[in-house]
Amino acid sequence: KAGVTQTPRYLIKTRGQQVTLSCSPISGHRSVSWYQQTPGQGLQFLFEYFSETQRNKGNFPGRFSGRQFSNSRSEMNVSTLELGDSALYLCASSLRTTNTEAFFGQGTRLTVV
C-alpha cells in the first residue's frame, strides 16, 4: 500500500511570500500531523488534524496554519515567510488508536531566500 506522500519535495520561496504544502496520508489513516525539522531546533510538532478538525497545535506563530479535507488529505500553509522558516516539513499519518506508530512522508524541503 502507498505510503505518505508529500508534495512538493523541494521549494524555494522569497521572504514575505506564502507557501502551501500538501500531504496525502496512508489510505485509511484519518490522523495527520505536521512537524518542522531544523538543524538548530530538531523535530518540532506543528499541529495534528483528525476528521477535518485541528486537535492540537504546537508553539508556532499564527503564520503557520493547516487544514484537512474530507478525504484526510492535509495542507499546511505558512504566510509571510521568514528566513527562519527554512526547514524540512514532515507530515505523519496514523490510525490514531492507542500507541500506534506514525508513518512519516519524505518531507518538503523549504528554502526561504
Added chain:
Amino acid sequence: LAKTTQPISMDSYEGQEVNITCSHNNIATNDYITWYQQFPSQGPRFIIQGYKTKVTNEVASLFIPADRKSSTLSLPRVSLSDTAVYYCLVGDVWDTGFQKLVFGTGTRLLVSP
C-alpha cells in the same frame, strides 16, 4: 510527556552489535517507549515500541528494566545502512486525546566498514 536523554553520537563497525541507551527517569505508568530511525532528508521511521521487559522484531530488540527508568535499543550486526539518527520517545501519545510525538536530540550512529 517524559523527557529523554540519549548519547549524542555513537560509532560502530559493520557486523557489531550496537546498544543505544535512553534515560527517562520521569516515565509515567501509562507511558510506552518508542524508537524511531531517521536518515538524512527523510522522515523518521518507526523501529520498535515496548512497555516493559523485552520486545524483539525483525530489525531490533528493546530492553526495558523493571523500574522502566531507562531502555536500550539493540541493533544486531549493524551494516553501513544503519548509519542514521535514532530517537527515543516516551509517552502515552494519546493521553490528551491527540497525537504529539516529542523528539529529543537523538543519537547519531555512524557505522564504518
